Amino acid sequence: MTERGLRVLAVDDVAPALAELERMLLESPDVAEVATAPDALTALRLIQAGPLDAVFLDVSMPAMDGMELASLLSRMTEPPVVVFVTAFEEHAASAYGIGAVDYLLKPVGPERLAAALGRVRRFTAPAPTTPPAAVVDALAAVPVELGGRTRYVRRSDVRFVEAHGDYVRLHAPSGVHLVRIPISRLEEHWSHAGFVRVHRSFLLAVPAVRELRSDVTGGLLAHTDVGDVPVSRRHARELRELLLEAATRGEFEAGR
Secondary structure: OOOOOEEEEEEOOOHHHHHHHHHHHHOOOOEEEEEEEOOHHHHHHHHHHOOOOEEEEOOOOOOOOHHHHHHHHOOOOOOOEEEEEEOOHHHHHHHHHOOOOEEEEOOOOHHHHHHHHHHHHHHHOOOOOOOOHHHHOOOOEEEEEEOOEEEEEEHHHOOEEEEEOOEEEEEEOOEEEEEOOOHHHHHHHHHHHOEEEEEOOEEEEHHHOOEEEEOOOOOEEEEEOOEEEEEOHHHHHHHHHHHHHHHHHOOOOOOO
8 A cells, every 4th residue: 555545434333423433534644535334234335345445343233243244354355454443342352363453442532543543554555575474374462351451462372272162261371361262263373383283172382292191091191381281082193293293393492
């Protein structure tokens, strides 16, 4: 993108909130055009009709909510950047998990909006020297909501992931962190970083394994510095091969 102003779509089913967001966006020097939509279906039609740089999207809407729309947009070849604008802070982890670049809590102040537009600028700017894989690596750090604050757990610090329905527990030296994201999604984004499924409910960082052990029933356990991970029979051979390959390449980190 050149230095032209951003083309933005604002989506909210509450008319006064939509009008206020439109006003604030139009007053920003970063924004050239603002379209509005009162619901997600109208927004989808506008997005498909013409190129947009960003969508500022409410979460709670009838028929199709903001999360569902953002999930659809993520499947587009060249989707607009998504920024959520909502009164509910508990959806932040899910929002970042589906690729949102920012998450604004209502009421939005001018400085916070300017920061979000700055992030939009960075995500939409051309980067000829950056490989496309850098965009796919959106979950290199996972946002964790705790007591109204958002902290980030780096993937490189996680030893293993434990599934709990739609949530996962990230096991790291800093503790156990609960995140609302399916383990299948983490497997998809973290497989290139050395994480493998070793059990229906566990995703393991191969370089974090210090040794393999047998439990009291004869089952296999992968020992890490933050705990043991059960390895199912169907994954045992694959894990042993991966450990051998990693050791041959010298990929095990000292002290991990």
